[in-house]
Amino acid sequence: MTDRSDRMPAATQADVTGARWVKSTYSGPTGGNCVEVAPLAGGHVAVRDSRHPSGPALVFAAAEWAAFTGAAKAGQFG
Secondary structure, eight states: OOTTTTTTOGGGGTTTTOOOEEEEETTTTSSSOOOEHHHHHHEEEEEEEEOOOSSOOOOEEEHHHHHHHHHHHTTTOO
């Protein structure tokens, strides 16, 4: 059950058990807007709100994550 061949199957998108989460270096020590990422099998990347670690995580294909981070580093999001 997928909508594109480069995405993880829907049944495994939420399975981030055992993932090694890394907090963004731009996240402040007092909470605020904190984001964590975790590399997953097959080059996928999971992203979650560190204030809600048991909440949902978004899962991106490697190409999607590379495009997003590249655009952010280039200042394309203002």
